[in-house]
Amino acid sequence: MQEPTFLILTALAAEPAHGYGVIRAVEQLSEGEVVLRPGTLYGALDRLTEQGLVEVEREEAVDGRLRRYYRLTDSGAAALAAQVHRLRRNADAAAARLRLSFGGAR
Amino acid sequence: MSYRRLLWAYPRAYRQRHGAEIVTTLLDLAEAGRRPGLGLRAHLVLCGLRQRFRLPARRPLAWVAALLAAVALGAFGAAAGTWLGWRTAAAIPSDGELRALNAAMTGMPAPAAVYRERSAMKGPGVLVRADGTSDYSAARVRAALLADGWHITALEESDSATLANPPGGRAEGTPAIVAFENLVPVPTKTVRYTARKGELKLEGSGDILVGGAELGVAGQARYGTEVWPEEAAAVRPSTVAGAVVGAIAGWLLAAAAAYRLRGGERGRRRLAAVLAAAGFAALAGPVSELYRDAYQVLTYAHGSPYPYIVDGPDDGRVTLFCTIVGLLAIVTAVVAARPAGEWPGPGAERPAREGPEVSA
Numbered sequence: 001m002q003e004p005t006f007l008i009l010t011a012l013a014a015e016p017a018h019g020y021g022v023i024r025a026v027e028q029l030s031e032g033e034v035v036l037r038p039g040t041l042y043g044a045l046d047r048l049t050e051q052g053l054v055e056v057e058r059e060e061a062v063d064g065r066l067r068r069y070y071r072l073t074d075s076g077a078a079a080l081a082a083q084v085h086r087l088r089r090n091a092d093a094a095a096a097r098l099r100l101s102f103g104g105a106r
Numbered sequence: 107m108s109y110r111r112l113l114w115a116y117p118r119a120y121r122q123r124h125g126a127e128i129v130t131t132l133l134d135l136a137e138a139g140r141r142p143g144l145g146l147r148a149h150l151v152l153c154g155l156r157q158r159f160r161l162p163a164r165r166p167l168a169w170v171a172a173l174l175a176a177v178a179l180g181a182f183g184a185a186a187g188t189w190l191g192w193r194t195a196a197a198i199p200s201d202g203e204l205r206a207l208n209a210a211m212t213g214m215p216a217p218a219a220v221y222r223e224r225s226a227m228k229g230p231g232v233l234v235r236a237d238g239t240s241d242y243s244a245a246r247v248r249a250a251l252l253a254d255g256w257h258i259t260a261l262e263e264s265d266s267a268t269l270a271n272p273p274g275g276r277a278e279g280t281p282a283i284v285a286f287e288n289l290v291p292v293p294t295k296t297v298r299y300t301a302r303k304g305e306l307k308l309e310g311s312g313d314i315l316v317g318g319a320e321l322g323v324a325g326q327a328r329y330g331t332e333v334w335p336e337e338a339a340a341v342r343p344s345t346v347a348g349a350v351v352g353a354i355a356g357w358l359l360a361a362a363a364a365y366r367l368r369g370g371e372r373g374r375r376r377l378a379a380v381l382a383a384a385g386f387a388a389l390a391g392p393v394s395e396l397y398r399d400a401y402q403v404l405t406y407a408h409g410s411p412y413p414y415i416v417d418g419p420d421d422g423r424v425t426l427f428c429t430i431v432g433l434l435a436i437v438t439a440v441v442a443a444r445p446a447g448e449w450p451g452p453g454a455e456r457p458a459r460e461g462p463e464v465s466a
Contacts, residue, residue, distance in 0.1 A: 019127055020134035037146055038131050039153030042124050050163045065133060066126035 009080040016057040016071035115154025168364035175356035181396035183352015191341035196305035210250035214238035225413035227406040231334035242314040256301035267291035293317035334413040378439040385435030
């Protein structure tokens with residue numbers, strides 16, 4: 001799972017969000033490190049919908065603007081959980097090895 | 107510039123699904139003081155182009171079809187590229203002009219046969235063949251070529267002999283083929299000539315029986331003259347470019363068809379798969395021939411020193427038949443399946459089409 005995908009799923013894990021909402025959430029989650037561009041975001045949302053990991057929750061039209069809210073599906077939640085497990089395992093392993101070689105400072 | 111216009115690069119179905127919300131997001135960004143700049147706009151266009159190359163997820167057959175379509179259309183693209191490349195070559199004189207030149211060279215005014223041919227490099231060529239009776243004159247050949255604007259690069263004469271039937275011909279009741287030892291050698295003059303005119307090349311020869319008056323064959327002559335253009339600089343690059351463009355087009359068409367088929371019923375998708383498989387099978391022969399042609403174009407001696415031919419006049423019929431059957435099967439496969447279903451979400455835009463669904 002690529003980082004933008006992981007962050008989009010993470011953004012949608014808390015609550016359904018529309019496009020700009022996801023961009024903002026991802027920016028906050030990554031502490032400004034990842035700023036999604038609309039092209040990337042909608043490419044990912046399209047693919048994730050196709051894979052059944054996210055789905056459209058509702059649509060709103062405000063001032064003639066269409067807002068489509070996406071939410072995580074059950075299989076999306078499972079995929080995200082699996083990825084969290086994988087990342088945590090790898091991060092723990094990396095931290096443990098760093099402690100072994102460089103002491104507890106890091 | 108309207109944000110909607112930035113979406114032109116996306117496939118239409120994708121635009122219908124996401125166009126409105128992408129525009130909303132761009133407006134949201136602008137309102138938040140992050141007006142989409144040039145980089146972001148360019149990125150959107152690139153994403154749109156990339157979207158066209160994407161295939162539906164979890165559809166291994168779509169990958170196979172896209173690959174086969176790229177290979178098949180690559181072959182047709184290469185052939186089209188070769189054809190286009192040769193359009194830039196020097197034009198071959200008309201049949202009338204060639205017959206006039208032939209008559210002036212040979213001294214035989216009767217209309218000569220003109221054969222239009224294609225070399226192994228798929229370049230044009232023409233052969234003028236004349237049989238008749240004439241006296242031989244090297245000066246006439248030379249003068250005719252010069253008068254027609256040709257620069258003569260070689261003109262050689264040699265003496266040889268032609269074997270003719272013995273005097274009195276074949277006696278009644280004897281075998282149709284005269285025994286070799288009974289044939290009579292007749293003194294013959296052979297002339298060979300090569301010439302150039304701009305980017306055109308000419309090569310020919312004539313055999314004229316200068317003896318044999320007692321056999322009644324004196325003056326019998328047979329000339330053959332071939333004219334062809336030198337290889338145009340564009341032929342090889344255009345062949346390669348044609349293959350690349352064809353392959354890309356094949357992939358894009360297959361991707362578009364795969365998305366179109368995705369929403370169809372299972373039975374129709376199966377039918378489409380079977381038809382497409384039959385179509386690709388029928389195309390296998392023609393496509394491999396086209397690749398062989400492209401290979402010959404690319405490996406041909408540079409400058410077309412001699413326009414040798416590899417295909418007989420009948421070789422193309424089966425190929426053409428298989429091509430038509432194959433393409434028809436694939437087109438039917440795409441048409442047979444219903445257009446893609448609606449986007450899986452509430453209230454998604456339906457295709458702006460009312461009434462019974464049309465599958466074309």
